Amino acid sequence: MPTLAHKIGTLLFCPDCGTLLNLPKDNESSVICEQCEHEEPASSYENIEITTRSHPEAFPSALRQKRKTQTKVHEADAALLKVSEKCPECGHLEAYSKEMQLRSADEGSTILYTCVACKHGWRVNN
Ligand SMILES: [Zn+2]
Ligand SMILES: [Zn+2]
Structure with a gap:
């Protein structure tokens, strides 16, 4: 199941990097995140209620939900170390690192x- 964007009121945020996503243009089937090029289907916008003004309490509860999903650490991620390494793909300055020991000590290790x-x-x- 693909990761879908976080919704706050009428706004959608990239599930990968948290960047605010643009609204899909007419006839576009998806929205591309400007920060990491995550592709979000335009259908994600279809269920958003536009008249949030009549429900002001919807906004803070959506914020609380977002915080909950952000602090939830996947088991696989917990075993990984977060380091300051620049991504060659998008230029982001944080990456998970994992050291792989190769067959013999002579071959060193690969991160x-x-x-x-x-x-x-x-x-x-190395
Ligand atoms: Zn993104
Ligand atoms: Zn990246």
Whole structure:
């Protein structure tokens, strides 16, 4: 199941990097995140209630929900170390790192990086 954008009122935020997504233009089937190029289907906007002014209490509860999903750490992510490494794909300055020990000690180790923002993966040999 693909990750869908976070909704706050009438706004959608990128599920990968948290950037505010633009509204889809006419005849466009998806919206591209300006920050990480995450592709969000335009259908995500269809269920948004536009008349939020009549429900002012909807906004804070949506904010609380967002905070809850952000602090939830996936088990796989918890085992990874977050480091300051620049993503070659999107330029984001945080990545998860994981060290892979190769077959023999002579071959050294390889560090796998996964961009926090766009999930781009790359490796660096020691
Ligand atoms: Zn994004
Ligand atoms: Zn990236």
